[in-house]
Amino acid sequence: MNQAFSFARLAQIAEDLQSAAHRHPRRVSAAVLTLLAGSAFTAFGVAPLSALPDVAPPLITQIIQPVTSAALPEQLQRLDMQSLTLFRSDVTRSADTADSLLARLGVDDAEAAAFIRNDPLAATVLQGRIGKSVKATVEDGQLRQLVVRGPADTTSDIDTHFTRLTIERQTGAAHAGFVVRKEVAPLDRRPQMGSGTIQSSLYAAADDARLPDGVTNQLAEIFGTDIDFRRELRKGDAFSVLYDALLADGEPVTWGNVAGRVLAARFINKDKVHDAVWFQEPGRKGAYYDLTGRSKVRAFLSSPLAFSRVTSGFAMRFHPIHQTWRAHLGVDFGAPTGTPIRAVGDGVVSFAGQQNGYGNVVHIQHSGDRTTVYAHLSRIDVRRGQQVEQGVRIGAVGATGWATGPHLHFEFKVGGRQVDPMTIARASESLQLSPLALGQFRRMAVDVAQRLNMASEQQTAGAATGPRFE
Ligand SMILES: [Zn+2]
Incomplete structure (x- = not known):
């Protein structure tokens, strides 16, 4: 099975099919056929949830078998009747209550809602920053486990750590009810590429490319002297960016302006190409340079307000x-x-x-x-x-x-x-690399330029692509 076709993805598909089956039975049959046509899986294989430390792999009931089209209606009925373990993901929103959050996750569980409302630690799910990632394990509409990932409590750790809150139903008779625990874990980094084309605004294009705001803000700062983002952006301008994506338990961070560093970027404004590469010369502070080795840091910023x-x-x-x-x-x-x-x-x-x-x-x-x-x-x-x-x-x-x-x-x-x-x-004046560092920089810049070329070719070829893992 294709690795990208993960267990969680399959569970999501099954769930979507199930809910859609009530609304569009014919369309769902077609979707199920398409799914089954090319794959020989007989169950939602219990793929290791190794990317989720401290989360016990749940027991899964077999819920799909290869079927012929004639058996489909029966099959879909069985899906409804069997005990079904589902995984749902969402992010917290500003007006969220325990009930609205659980409802979006497909959970109908008054006991769980009451626990989130009343337990002081569990209640922090709905406090502080919005955009925390929420994953629910749901069994027959009831909450079995809720894992909430959000920013670290201390500002100094916000780019390096995250908070993981786990709310879990206790199954033993003596321990009925829910328990909650909180852990702080390090964020992982993984280079990721994103690219987009300006249609209306920079942030709309960044949203289409699924870039975190923190990365978009960095782009505007890096090219702030080359391009006046308030006055000079044009429809058709394009960008590609290679950045360190921050991952919490293997998932991209969804909250606030938290983002890893931009490693390299290209911005094409009015047909003029601007490149930037992050480079740290020994004994100096790291900075962005164009492909010739000229620093993009100038004696004066173009704006006293950070672009956001x-x-x-x-x-x-x-x-x-x-x-x-x-x-x-x-x-x-x-x-x-x-x-x-x-x-x-x-x-x-x-x-x-x-x-x-x-x-x-x-x-x-x-x-x-x-x-x-x-x-x-x-x-x-x-x-x-x-x-x-x-x-x-x-x-x-x-x-x-x-x-x-x-x-x-x-x-x-x-x-x-x-x-x-x-x-x-x-x-205004800018920093220049030392001759020694310049050689090292140029070798790296060749490689980076190739990647950016590939990304911009794909971009101009049409599809606004989302981030791709390198
Ligand atoms: Zn004035």
Whole structure:
């Protein structure tokens, strides 16, 4: 049997067939035939659940046999009547209650719902971040086991570990009811490839390619100086990305912005090809380089707001736009109050406080007579005289001063004159690899370029492919 055709997959198919049988009997018969035609399996073979440590392989009742089309109606009836162990997967949603979650998993079990509501540890399933992965083992509609995988409790572990919560029905008479246990386990990493084509937006294309948001955000950062993702994306632009997928018990992580590092990526914007490869030269911090070995890190970021699903939806406007405040020039970034703001380059805070129309404002003095201004902040996280590094958080978006709604008013001045921040970021100085490292880098880059070529060829050949394991 094909390995990808796993036990869990088969169980899911059987289950889908069973529920669909009530709605579309004819279509299901055809589906069953298709399934059986090419395969000789006589049962849902008990494939080892080795990918799921600490989960005892459940006993499985044989539920499908090779049948002829004439026997199908009878067969489907038997499926209904026999004791059936099913596996269902889903993710937690923001409005979930114990009942709604169990209902989506096909579980009709008041006792299980009550346990999840009332047991303090079990109740954490519905607390904290949404998007936790939930797997239920269901027997005759009753919950036998619920395994919930979610983020580690401590922020520092969030990229390396996950939490596994197991709720299990006790079967012995003396131990009726449910028990719950919590474990912390390390995440695994596996290189994975994804590619997509822009139809409407970057995040829509990333969703089609089933890229985690954390990977999409990295793409926007890596190519942030090459491509203005707010103004320059075009329909038909395409990307391919090789990244370290994070796996919890063998399954891709589904929660939050947690994602492994992008190892290499290509972005084709308006027919221009941009490449990036992660490389760490001994004794230096790792960084992204183009295929010639030029660092993609510049002295200035193109935007004081990190690009994300949230901030990507807001417009960016050039001044002057206010009726009431014509004199001030700069760029407005719409964003929700509280969105973190970062210093676009290394420098020294020359002002941090209130200033007429600017409200709460931070000024940073950079080298080469360059200054940046960040206004209307809801909070300020730096003080005058403080040294700041590029990317460090200096405050949060607000609507203080002369602002009609929450946004960041941003100015970039060279010698006191306003400039386009994107132009400055593109022109600013970048790191170059040492000659020794460059040789090593080039050999690796050839291999990476080949992979990216293959991925973009497949992409332009038509199908928007989801991630494929390498
Ligand atoms: Zn403004």
